Amino acid sequence: MLSTQALPVVRATAPVVGANISAISELFYRRLFEAHPELLRNLFNRGNQANGSQRDALAGAVAAFASLLVERPDERPDAILGRIANKHASLGITSDKYTIVARHLLGAIPDVLGDAVTPEVAAAWDEVYWLMANALIALEARLYAQASVADGDVWRQMEIVERDEVSEDAASFVLRRPDGTSAPSFRPGQYVSVQVELPDGARQIRQYSLSAAPSQKDWRITVKRERSLDGVQPEGEVSTWLHTHAQVGDVLDVSLPFGDLVFPDADTPLLLASAGIGVTPMLSMLDHLANAGSQRRVIVVHADRSPATHAHRYEHVELVNRLANGSMHLWYESGADAHPALEAAEGRADLSDFALPQGTTAYLCGPLPFMQSVRGHLIGNGVPAASVHYEVFGPDLWLSRQ
Structure with a gap:
């Protein structure tokens, strides 16, 4: 929770910081890698730095966290930061890295915004950063403890x-x-x-x-x-x-394994929706359910360019068939007719009129446009937003595009 001194300052300056957060994060990364080139070679994804997606992900996370502090100060940040903490734990990030980041990120803010950054503004955004950093450090420490390893020893x-x-x-x-x-x-x-x-x-x-x-x-x-x-x-x-x-x-x-796209043991209905290589976590879930002899209602949706690009396609179908109450819905952009046994539709996945059992929990994985489309259809059909979970491969751009 922000201090009483910082709260009005962050509320007043959030629009200008938000409007310039991409420029701030771009300057931050440039300076970070100039001072610590080993981080770009051995920790950060060079491809995501080149295409700007890591910059956009950082911008989205900072903006979402600041908005949470201002608009919902009593809400825990785990929903926003949990996915980031799992990614960091899987990289072996330790708390000392946050001090390095602070030096370059907080230094970039006044250099982009100029005289608008008074000492009071600088102090308020320093508070925002350390609230976010300390929350992540605590979450990551918990993940390391759950894995029974020292911090970063993954x-x-x-x-x-x-x-x-x-x-x-x-x-x-x-x-x-x-x-x-x-x-x-x-x-x-x-x-x-x-x-x-x-x-x-x-x-x-x-x-x-x-x-x-x-x-x-x-x-x-x-x-x-x-x-x-x-x-x-x-x-x-x-x-x-x-x-x-x-x-x-x-x-x-x-x-060691990390990630928060996991379902609790229960008997409520599940929707597992994937596209492309996003099928991979769904295979693990389906394999687990099939081995356990689960009686849950499981609705599987998968979209792909063609049967030839559908990874593990026969295994995917076979796992659904092993479920007592499983059903599968496939879409291929082309080539569906060449494999009639797969019972696939031609075109892009369309869940706009999809009927789901009451109490369904949905898990999504695939390209961001696919997941946003599916999420919109699910919410439009009455599925609560809190019941829709997702996994992103690479930088989490979801927050930056809400």
């Missing part, structure tokens, strides 16, 4: 024991501890980070959902190769490396 070596090409642009990798013991447990829907050393010596990190049930001895991740579609956007550095180089017998640096 990296483990995992050996690739299987590799399968599961669509025209995705491969799955089964990972096992080198000593053969069972991999750490996780909750269906969670992800791990994978760190690889690239040809220029940089050690880049990406998150990949665990795509099989936690009852397995091993972990499985499924990686889509991110290609440049316009010749300008760079290809995915880590996904390209994994597709090109990672083979059975190789050892990868992999984090």
Whole structure:
């Protein structure tokens, strides 16, 4: 909660800070990486820095947090910060990084806004930052404690024991501890980070959902190769490396599992809606439900470019068929008629007239436009906003586009 001195200052200056937050975050990142180039090489996603999505995600998170402090001061920030905290924990972020960020982020505000930043304004936004930072530090400390590790001690070596090409642009990798013991447990829907050393010596990190049930001895991740579609956007550095180089017998640096797209044990209806490689956390959830013999009503929605790009498509269908009360709805932009056994519709997913059981909880994963469209249809059909949960691969741009 903001102090009584800071609250009116933040309320009065939030519009101008919000209008300039992208410029502030752009200057912040430039100065941060000038002072600490190792952070860009070995921690931050270089691709997301190049295309500006990380800047936009930071801007959205800061603006949303400041709005929460001003408009709903008694509300806990976990809903806004929980997803960020899980991402940070999967990277092994420790509290000392927040001091480095503070120096460059808070220094960027007066340099962008100029004389508008009086000592009182600077102090108020310093308070906003540290309220956000300390909330994240506390959430991350809790996640580390739940994993029974020291803060930041999340990296483990995992050996690739299987590799399968599961669509025209995705491969799955089964990972096992080198000593053969069972991999750490996780909750269906969670992800791990994978760190690889690239040809220029940089050690880049990406998150990949665990795509099989936690009852397995091993972990499985499924990686889509991110290609440049316009010749300008760079290809995915880590996904390209994994597709090109990672083979059975190789050892990868992999984090412990984190992520908050998990469902509680209950008997309420579920909607699992995915598009593209967003299918991966849904596979883990479905595998878990099928293995447990769940009687829950489970409605599965998936959209893809074509059957050929639908990763694990036959496994996806088979898992739904194993559920006593499961149903599946597929949409392909093209090629649906070539696989009549899949019973897919042609075109883009349309849930505008979708009838859902009372009390349905929805879980979404896929490109942001897909999730926003599905969320809008669900809320329009009476599903409470609090019952719609989502996962984003890469920077969380959801908040910046509300």
